[in-house]
Amino acid sequence: MAFDIAVKRVYEAPAKADGQRVLVDRIWPRGVSKKDAALTLWLKDIAPSDELRKWFGHEPDRWAEFQKRYHAELDRNEKAVAELHDLLREGKVTLLYGAHDEAHNNAVALMGYLRRA
Template identity: 45%
Template sequence: MSTIPVIILKRVYEAFSPEDGYRILVDRLWPRGLSKEQAAIDEWDKDLAPTTELRRWFHHDPQLWKDFSEKYWKELHETNLGKDFLKRHQDQERITLVYAAKDEKHCHPIILKQYLESL
């Protein structure tokens, strides 16, 4: 496999920038109040998001962040989707993982980015 692309995180509600590179929405649910044009995404990869059960359990509760992080990392590791994802996107120089969560310190793309960069 070639080198890993630069991966950055950005809320989907922030304005698109050419520096974003290839934009991938990594939420299971479509962001509220946003059209496809406004989202300016190249791809929507629901499978990289936490399972519905895990997402509902976490419910963006910062007190559950440590446990959520471990459970989500385990999900990513068990599904092996990360390796497939990187293989599919090996030609991208920069990937922006976009998400809708308001809490930018306790959201799954942080873990997803760490996981992808660890592969």
């Protein structure tokens, strides 16, 4: 089954086309109100561990290793992954993140993981 997944910065305006909006960061993004975020769910437990997040530090040269380590964490995080799969079975899900780097962030890595599964 191919899931309909998108990735978007939480700072961008919500759109009907987003489907269910899921924040996948462990830390709430600065300057965004809960109302403006228009979340379906804040799934903190699916975010990378603090240790991995700090190690990565959004360094593009660590991207491949970050994905490998994060995917290993996701393999051990069955409950949060199952919760996201349940939402995906209902329709489109947009994974929201707060990082500045649109190509190298946990939401992009998570989307790759979910599409691979």
